[in-house]
Amino acid sequence: MNREGRPTAPQGGALSAHQTFTGARALQVEEPLIFETGRLDVTGVDVAEPAKVTSRLGAFERKGSMGLPGLSEPEAMRHYVRLSQKNYSIDAGLYPLGSCTMKHNPRFNEAMARLPGFSDVHPLQPPSTVQGALALIDELSHWLLELTGMQAVAMSPKAGAHGEMCGMMAIRAALEARGEAQSRTVVIVPESAHGTNPATAALIGFSVRAVPARDDGTVSAEAVKAALGPDVAAIMLTNPNTCGLFEPEVVEIAAAVHDAGAYFYCDGANFNAIVGKVRPGDLGVDAMHINLHKTFSTPHGGGGPGSGPVVLSQRLAPFAPVPFLQKNDDGALAFVEHENDAGEAQPFGRLCVFHGQMGMFVRAFAYMLSHGSDGLREASEDAVLNANYVRVGLADLMSQPFGDKPCMHEALFDDEWLKGTGVTTLDFAKAMIDEGYHPMTIYFPLVVHGAMLIEPTESESRAALDLFIATMRDLAMAAKAGHVGRFTQAPHHAPRNRLDETRAARAPVLRWTKPAPATRAQAAE
Numbered sequence: 314m315n316r317e318g319r320p321t322a323p324q325g326g327a328l329s330a331h332q333t334f335t336g337a338r339a340l341q342v343e344e345p346l347i348f349e350t351g352r353l354d355v356t357g358v359d360v361a362e363p364a365k366v367t368s369r370l371g372a373f374e375r376k377g378s379m380g381l382p383g384l385s386e387p388e389a390m391r392h393y394v395r396l397s398q399k400n401y402s403i404d405a406g407l408y409p410l411g412s413c414t415m416k417h418n419p420r421f422n423e424a425m426a427r428l429p430g431f432s433d434v435h436p437l438q439p440p441s442t443v444q445g446a447l448a449l450i451d452e453l454s455h456w457l458l459e460l461t462g463m464q465a466v467a468m469s470p471k472a473g474a475h476g477e478m479c480g481m482m483a484i485r486a487a488l489e490a491r492g493e494a495q496s497r498t499v500v501i502v503p504e505s506a507h508g509t510n511p512a513t514a515a516l517i518g519f520s521v522r523a524v525p526a527r528d529d530g531t532v533s534a535e536a537v538k539a540a541l542g543p544d545v546a547a548i549m550l551t552n553p554n555t556c557g558l559f560e561p562e563v564v565e566i567a568a569a570v571h572d573a574g575a576y577f578y579c580d581g582a583n584f585n586a587i588v589g590k591v592r593p594g595d596l597g598v599d600a601m602h603i604n605l606h607k608t609f610s611t612p613h614g615g616g617g618p619g620s621g622p623v624v625l626s627q628r629l630a631p632f633a634p635v636p637f638l639q640k641n642d643d644g645a646l647a648f649v650e651h652e653n654d655a656g657e658a659q660p661f662g663r664l665c666v667f668h669g670q671m672g673m674f675v676r677a678f679a680y681m682l683s684h685g686s687d688g689l690r691e692a693s694e695d696a697v698l699n700a701n702y703v704r705v706g707l708a709d710l711m712s713q714p715f716g717d718k719p720c721m722h723e724a725l726f727d728d729e730w731l732k733g734t735g736v737t738t739l740d741f742a743k744a745m746i747d748e749g750y751h752p753m754t755i756y757f758p759l760v761v762h763g764a765m766l767i768e769p770t771e772s773e774s775r776a777a778l779d780l781f782i783a784t785m786r787d788l789a790m791a792a793k794a795g796h797v798g799r800f801t802q803a804p805h806h807a808p809r810n811r812l813d814e815t816r817a818a819r820a821p822v823l824r825w826t827k828p829a830p831a832t833r834a835q836a837a838e
């Protein structure tokens with residue numbers, strides 16, 4: 314057997330029920346590393362012998378081969394196609410990850426993003442040659458401000474967490490301008506917050522003061538008031554929050570924060586539940602990142618790409634980072650690239666090398682225009698409707714930590730209902746994989762025991778939701794009936810079964826090393 318538990322030579326049927334000779338699962342073909350299948354003497358292209366040149370590298374010249382594996386052209390094609398098929402994606406099926414908003418990415422957006430005038434521009438091109446691209450950024454900025462009711466927007470942050478950093482740096486710059494940066498060193502963060510919130514505050518040099526969530530999953534103005542003081546720089550509050558609930562006291566919280574001389578940073582990653590319904594600016598928000606890749610449907614996952622523009626209130630607008638767009642006297646758009654050219658404004662500096670994620674801007678803008686204001690509002694309403702449809706469809710079998718009441722765009726369950734079954738939240742999630750579903754978010758938010766956070770998004774049809782609910786109900790009934798075998802070793806049908814996640818995290822094997830020939834011979838026995 315080799316290291317995958319796969320036979321290396323025919324053994325005539327001595328395989329367990331779920332094993333296959335090739336390691337493939339039905340038409341899901343097993344794919345070794347390219348270093349395992351590639352050979353040094355093979356190449357997919359005929360390249361003429363290079364002309365002899367005298368090396369100028371001296372002692373640095375490579376002595377041996379680089380060891381890059383070679384494959385024939387069809388082998389190379391198959392390798393990468395098979396790898397691509399190992400990705401579960403929103404185009405393959407329902408992707409109910411709560412807090413991540415994995416919604417359909419219309420092909421129209423993709424077509425627009427691939428227009429050469431957007432995809433082929435270079436950030437160092439003279440502004441006069443990219444006026445169309447700049448106009449798109451300008452219009453997108455306009456609509457982001459319109460939808461949020463805010464004063465200014467920094468477009469360059471490249472993800473939600475990066476946007477948080479941008480907003481908190483603007484807050485620090487505002488405090489510096491007020492001469493209070495030394496005294497205001499604390500940021501209030503509710504216990505239910507996304508991990509990026511306290512991480513951002515700490516990264517910028519603030520210390521974090523936690524406020525607990527109430528029994529109903531929301532933050533009380535009273536608890537915030539108790540945490541406020543002359544040492545507080547800001548609060549970072551998510552709304553709708555990570556429990557999928559709208560914070561009912563948000564206006565009172567904002568007023569208290571302002572009265573105490575602090576700023577209100579809103580984590581706007583869940584904006585997709587309220588677009589067109591409420592403007593964060595009207596709630597008293599001073600800074601908020603918008604995850605274009607969640608709210609406006611642009612593709613994300615696996616680490617990128619994202620885009621996290623930050624909208625700012627009147628009080629923070631002057632501190633927005635460079636670059637920002639400006640219309641010159643002749644009507645042409647140009648970036649203000651340097652702090653010295655910013656006029657009245659006092660930019661806190663530059664957040665990243667260039668101007669943001671152009672492809673994501675185009676996709677988000679295409680999504681906005683194709684929906685229109687009524688369509689965007691409807692998308693929010695349908696996201697909330699779909700989440701509640703799933704919630705109600707499961708409520709008699711699965712327990713909800715904050716009672717049987719409406720949620721926003723995601724439905725939250727805990728593991729109370731699994732008590733005594735021998736099945737954990739993790740087991741349940743793994744069994745969903747056998748049924749062809751990417752599991753929902755589990756064990757987040759941390760304030761809920763064994764949390765299962767389901768966000769179906771507005772782009773799922775009723776038929777798709779019905780099948781999902783029926784599958785979840787079947788699994789839930791199986792767990793309650795004691796069919797533990799379906800869960801504890803799940804997934805049974807995936808190419809890899811249950812992994813030792815602790816070992817993978819603590820002792821990751823990040824480098825492939827060629828097995829010694831002797832080991833191979835032993836392995837074949």
Ligand SMILES: *Cc1c(COP(=O)(O)O)cnc(C)c1O
Pocket residue numbers: 412413472473474475507509551555580582583604619620621
């Ligand atoms: C997704 C998310 C973030 C972080 O956004 P990234 O783009 O992944 O960096 C922050 N807060 C909440 C509530 C989120 O859902």
